[in-house]
Amino acid sequence: MKGLYLALLTLLAACGSTTPPLPPARLAVRDTAEQASRASQTGNWHAAAVAWHEAALQYATLDDWAAAGRAALGEAQALAQGQQPQDAKAVLAGVDAGKRYPEAIRAEAVYQLALIDIQQRDWRTAQSHLQSAAERLPQDTGLQAAIANAQGRVALQQGDPVGAAAWSAKALKLAAITPAERANAWRLGASAALAGKDAKAADVPLKAALNLDRQLARPAAIAADLRLMAQLAALRGDADADVWAERATAACQALKADACDAVSPTATQ
Amino acid sequence: MTVLGDNDPRFRALPWKIAAFVLAALVGAAASVVLFAWHQGYFEPKTPLTFVSDTGNDLRVGMAVKFSGFTIGEVKTLTLDDKGRVRIAVLIENRYMKWIRTDSIGKVGKDGLIGDAYIDVGIGDLRKPEVEPNTELEFVSSRSMDDVMREVRDRAMPVINELEQEVHFLSGPNSDLNRSMTNLREFTEGLKGTRERVDKVLDNLDKVTGKDVPATLETSRMALLRVDNVLKDVEGRLPTMMDHANTTLQHLEATSATVHKIVDQSGPDAVGLVREGHELARKGNVVVDGVERSWPLNKMISPAPTQAPSSDSQGLGQ
Numbered sequence: 001m002k003g004l005y006l007a008l009l010t011l012l013a014a015c016g017s018t019t020p021p022l023p024p025a026r027l028a029v030r031d032t033a034e035q036a037s038r039a040s041q042t043g044n045w046h047a048a049a050v051a052w053h054e055a056a057l058q059y060a061t062l063d064d065w066a067a068a069g070r071a072a073l074g075e076a077q078a079l080a081q082g083q084q085p086q087d088a089k090a091v092l093a094g095v096d097a098g099k100r101y102p103e104a105i106r107a108e109a110v111y112q113l114a115l116i117d118i119q120q121r122d123w124r125t126a127q128s129h130l131q132s133a134a135e136r137l138p139q140d141t142g143l144q145a146a147i148a149n150a151q152g153r154v155a156l157q158q159g160d161p162v163g164a165a166a167w168s169a170k171a172l173k174l175a176a177i178t179p180a181e182r183a184n185a186w187r188l189g190a191s192a193a194l195a196g197k198d199a200k201a202a203d204v205p206l207k208a209a210l211n212l213d214r215q216l217a218r219p220a221a222i223a224a225d226l227r228l229m230a231q232l233a234a235l236r237g238d239a240d241a242d243v244w245a246e247r248a249t250a251a252c253q254a255l256k257a258d259a260c261d262a263v264s265p266t267a268t269q
Numbered sequence: 270m271t272v273l274g275d276n277d278p279r280f281r282a283l284p285w286k287i288a289a290f291v292l293a294a295l296v297g298a299a300a301s302v303v304l305f306a307w308h309q310g311y312f313e314p315k316t317p318l319t320f321v322s323d324t325g326n327d328l329r330v331g332m333a334v335k336f337s338g339f340t341i342g343e344v345k346t347l348t349l350d351d352k353g354r355v356r357i358a359v360l361i362e363n364r365y366m367k368w369i370r371t372d373s374i375g376k377v378g379k380d381g382l383i384g385d386a387y388i389d390v391g392i393g394d395l396r397k398p399e400v401e402p403n404t405e406l407e408f409v410s411s412r413s414m415d416d417v418m419r420e421v422r423d424r425a426m427p428v429i430n431e432l433e434q435e436v437h438f439l440s441g442p443n444s445d446l447n448r449s450m451t452n453l454r455e456f457t458e459g460l461k462g463t464r465e466r467v468d469k470v471l472d473n474l475d476k477v478t479g480k481d482v483p484a485t486l487e488t489s490r491m492a493l494l495r496v497d498n499v500l501k502d503v504e505g506r507l508p509t510m511m512d513h514a515n516t517t518l519q520h521l522e523a524t525s526a527t528v529h530k531i532v533d534q535s536g537p538d539a540v541g542l543v544r545e546g547h548e549l550a551r552k553g554n555v556v557v558d559g560v561e562r563s564w565p566l567n568k569m570i571s572p573a574p575t576q577a578p579s580s581d582s583q584g585l586g587q
Contacts (some may be wrong), residue, residue: 027558030575033575033576034572034573034574034575035573036577037573037574037575037576037577038573040577041573052577055476067575067576070576070577071576071577073577073580074576074577077577077580080580093472096485109581112580113579115582115584118584120583140565142579143579145582146579146580146581146582147582148581148582149582149583150583153582153583178579180581181581181582184581184582184583184585187583188583218585220585221583221585224583
């Protein structure tokens, strides 16, 4: 019996193929980055920040500054999500100032700085950072759509639904837009329309955003869509307005409280 | 239309050729199986033996029986006897029977911390007779990490308690050591005062007139008498103090030796287990990594991204 197993194992091994092994230092940094990524995905922000920091150092020892920069951006993201915006800003400022990082990474650091400014309701600085990032990034990058959406978010918060709709339209026109930012752009457009009490204009993009967010399985985005759907139904006087409201409330309650708070500024004007 | 004519010489006796080929393949396969079986020792004559153990933990039918690292047999059955003990029936290849003596003891061994368990048969006294078939041999259960730690604790705790008592004894206000030190201090202070007085007497000696001499000498005599008394007192107490200190030091020495003994006996086990655990975890990572990269698992497992995603413009996550 053991012989049979051995023969089968030999056959399987013969069929098998392995990718060439990575050098030990590469393996180590890959493990650290995967660990950081998993921590980010599960919302373990402190662990994620530590692991991204470690990954950035390890990439630096390999003279891989693009990867080191990306890891630093990951660290800043984790710090910002973990309610340490000042630390996040310090990391991002360091990346922006670091000439060793590729320009695209440095520009993305400025974009992330703008997001923290928005979180801190510092609209003027946010706009300035967004404009700078947009100028420094290539036009065909997906991040341009994200920047346009962020500009729309600022415009909406400043009571400019027309401007927000224009930013949404600009984001949707960009070819390199990612699915998540496409959903964001549709939601932004719907929010702008709702702010202008235009239920008809809000209907189609909002439904599209909800469908796409469901496909992408983005809980916080779905909660935001449902809140807007409840507003839309109430504005139109639909019979199922209370159902939408209940769905929105339940979805929001199922999320962590701080995630629900994050939804509110963009979901409602 | 036929491509090859039936009269082609290569087709002559074709059925016989096919039959011969199939037969050769079957014979080859059978020979391979027989060869494997022979290599695995299936044709080796074996002798049944029985180990009796208190527990069946880590034991299973089919596990290897090893002697000095060589596989010499396998476990055939595990049964409970009337007393609730585990009877481990094993088959040992006859060629290895000469190493197993009546005082050979079996125990569970492991390849690594969580590797395959096997029965390790210890070498017996070679002056003793070889075992007969179906002999019952002694079996000791292997010690787990828990057992090692429990033993360390059970043996170390009384020693630590004793040490604690010794420390209390030494540091207490009424301890012999403290009392001895107090006495010594008083004695030193006494000597100092006496010396001052003697110095004073000597300083004044040149001013002493004839009539003062007896009084001065009397004072000096008294001072020296007191010094003498103090020294006598110290002389009387010192041996007792030294005895106490000696006994205390002997206690501490014995305690220290016991601690050393415990650490020497249990330390290597515990340290070895921890080191083995680290090594095992490292090897496990390497193996898992290798398996993950091998077909077909590398097609099924998607690794976590190694780059942070771009931040969502609305702060809603990815």
